[in-house]
């Protein structure tokens with residue numbers, strides 16, 4: 001049996017808006033986007049890359065989009081023949097957050113993806129506290145975009161107090177805890193037992209030894225693999241991951257075991 005690989009970080013968009021959405025993200029980060037953001041391309045490319053399971057999601061920039069995006073993700077999961085699992089979206093300005101969370105649970109989405117810089121809130125904004133409270137109550141892990149040295153919305157210093165207050169909340173801090181502020185992230189975020197990290201949109205920017213050292217400072221049992229599709233090609237990210245030269249035990253934990261436990265995945269291979 002080949003090693004399962006779970007890609008914990010994939011954005012997908014409906015066909016008719018994908019081109020525009022992908023162009024928007026590329027412009028926001030000033031990074032050339034590798035892929036087109038559709039599920040069809042994701043399916044094809046993950047197969048080629050040896051990825052066996054993908055976590056898919058999309059982010060609502062307005063509260064009114066929450067319900068339809070969550071239904072869209074659930075439909076895409078349904079038609080994926082058990083190769084995909086979804087995360088839901090929430091928006092802090094929604095007037096019925098608890099109902100939104102109940103929709104996520106009813107659709108069997110296994111957590112929530114939040115993107116502070118794109119959705120327009122700071123991680124420790126009082127408007128978000130209700131989200132963390134509900135996700136803690138219903139045991140939904142929160143995958144949180146973290147880090148951007150150009151802004152002050154999602155940096156690790158804003159996540160730290162949330163981890164201190166919501167001790168029962170599981171958070172996955174994307175991009176090893178702080179895109180473009182990796183050293184600061186390690187200083188602020190090491191040592192929380194319910195805080196995990198994904199390695200997406202990191203390996204393209206740092207030398208492999210540096211990425212490996214950050215992973216080991218957090219501990220491989222707290223790191224999961226992710227590609228940040230459509231920003232990078234799945235195949236390229238898998239190659240970058242193996243180039244980190246971690247031990248076989250660390251690879252297993254990061255490539256699938258941690259993700260399987262975190263998102264309660266029945267099937268990963």
Ligand SMILES: [Zn+2]
Nearest residue numbers: 009145174228
């Ligand atoms: Zn993301």
